Amino acid sequence: MTAPRQAWFPQDLAGINRLFETVDLADGHRPIGEHLFLELTTGRPDEMPGLVVEVDNQIVGYVGLTVGLQPHWWTGELAVHPAWRTPAVFRSLLEGAIEEVAQRQGAGLRLWTFLPHLAEAALTQGFRPERELRSLIVDLPPLSEPRYPSAVEVGRFRPGHDEQEWLEVNNEAFTGHHENGNWTTSVLGRRMEQSWFDAAHVIVARRHQKIIGFCWTKQEEAAVGEIYVLAVAPAQQGQGLGRALLLDGLAHLSRANANTAVLYVDSGNDRATRLYESVGFRLDHVDRSFVKSL
DSSP, X not given: XXXXXXXXXXXXXXXXXXXXXXXXXXXSSOSSOHHHHHHHHXXXXXXXXXXXXXXXXXXXXEEEEEEOSSTTEEEEEEEEOXXXXXHHHHHHHHHHHHXXXXXXXXXXXXXXXXXXXXXXXXXXXXXXXXXXXXXXXEESSXXXXXXXXXXXXXXXXXXXXXXXXXXXXXXXXXXTOTTTTTOOHHHHHHHHTSTTOOGGGEEEEEETTEEXXXXXXXXXXXXXXXXXXXEEOGGGTTSSHHHHHHHHHHHHHHHTTOSEXXXXXXXXXXXXXXXXXXXXXXXXXXXXXXXXXX
């Protein structure tokens, strides 16, 4: 086994993608989040440090680093081949990531993982638990029809017209959120450039012709849909709009022949969790974050 070496993308992207596909096949979901994946493939790959572990010229471990929302904090996400999930590989990746962030004068590192053994390795390296992101799943079709509050008009997202209002609602609803908060036109634009994007999949609620909430659905596989982003402007919450948008989104996915739907929610978001469970969502798996100050 070789020591971790720094890889600047896109030179090693093909090897990294092969590792992602292997992990996805073994574990049933992607080893890294969409934000990092899109930054690698369509964002700023030449500005993103990545460390790999190789065996016989095959990449068996990877950690990618991105700048987080907190000043001088970095986020690390890892992918490790199922046959090489050993303490030595985990330690090499974690030590390499810590050293890289320290060299860049980072204040700390946030690590995401769904692997219990990697979580244990992180604790031995001085990380502490921070967040849990729960993946929920529900069978389709939904239980009931959506009922919108009065004076709400329901339509679809209009590219070239709705971006700024959409961003205002999204960023206000997700203030301080590490993944969904503080989106920019370029972040939204990269999502809209993806092959899975379709404006017809973004249900938009308006009142007096102004966006007050939306449910963005996503369907990369025929049988599985996703409630990608669900948001209601804070001033419009408490009226049942979020539930109506959620049910509308599930109905939309069902009409598109999906038989299950998934979504992600922070474990501490009790209000949203109660809403999702009330329409039949159940736990599928948990991703956990750990943090270390440097």
